[in-house]
Amino acid sequence: MEEFIKELQIKIEKLENEINFKNGLISLLSHDSKELFGNFLWLLEAMEQKTISEEDFFKLLPEIKRDAQKNLQTAQDSTAWLKTQYGEYKIKPVKIMVMDLFYHLEEKYAAGLKEKNIKFYFKGDPEAFLTTDYLLLKYILDKIFNNAVKYSFPGKDIYLQEVTVDDQIILSVIDFGTGIDEKYLSAIYTYENPIFKGTAGEKGVGLSLKIVKNFISLMHGKINIFSSENNGTTVSLFLRKFIE
Structure with missing residues (x-):
């Protein structure tokens, strides 16, 4: 009972x-x-x-x-x-090379990176891969990386870092931008958190991270955000290397 x-x-x-x-x-x-x-x-x-x-x-x-x-x-x-709400969304697992994700972000955000004179680097195993839903993972990384560019100070680097531990892969987007005050971190996924402007006046509605968390749960993963005001933000995705 x-x-x-x-x-x-x-x-x-x-x-x-x-x-x-x-x-x-x-x-x-x-x-x-x-x-x-x-x-x-x-x-x-x-x-x-x-x-x-x-x-x-x-x-x-x-x-x-x-x-x-x-x-x-x-x-x-x-x-x-x-798109994930019509009936029960079914994960469509495919093999994804982490470096392909890096190249996708590098190409898609080339203009924004150039405008702020930001260098984008990869850390980790260039042969690393995972098997998961490409649509969800690409959306998640797009939104996290977009925030990294938006809140980065000009001339600061951004990293995509990969760490594999047993059957888990950790993907982290690391920036050295405005960061988030600790008092706001606990409310980052709610609708009460304040909306911040990017370092070039970019606006956001704070919706992306709420959807990201929803998508991460569909992938049976977890997300962790470590941030310090004016010192940058690290967003880490803890994902299964293989998902059926």
């Missing part, structure tokens, strides 16, 4: 987490969409009614552009998450 109650409590906790995640996602999408379109509509009406000068209008456009980019990213993140 005790074992049955314990199992039931685990299921209830899992359902509560899923409901909170979905409610938070809906709230976030609703709030950000209203904010973006509200600001855009206000700007257009101000121009029509000539309550704002043409010079001030163009000064505000970069801010509107950043808001639009932020909301586009939110929509893309939400779409990626929704």
Whole structure:
């Protein structure tokens, strides 16, 4: 009986987490969409009614552009998450070379790395591999690396580090950027944590890491974030080397 109650409590906790995640996602999408379109509509009406000068209008456009980019990213993140919600998502394991993940990140973020004069390096076994779901893993690393670039100081390096221990592989993205104050770390996956701006004024909604944690659980893995304000952040993924 005790074992049955314990199992039931685990299921209830899992359902509560899923409901909170979905409610938070809906709230976030609703709030950000209203904010973006509200600001855009206000700007257009101000121009029509000539309550704002043409010079001030163009000064505000970069801010509107950043808001639009932020909301586009939110929509893309939400779409990626929704793909895992149609029925029971089934992991599609394939062999993935870790160096291929490194080259993918290096190529995709080449412009952002160049803009901030950031060098990207690999540490670990160049022959290392794991067998897992490529769609989920690529999404996870994309989001973690995007944050690393966003919050890195110009001229600082970023590393993708691989460590294999028995049947576990640990992938870490290490940056030396703004970091996160310890008091905010415990709330990093909630909807109450503050939103930070990148070192070049980039905006984010904080949604990516919430979806990342959700995807990591689908892969039967764990995520750990070690960060210190103004000293950088290390995000480590603890994954099974083989997943069926």
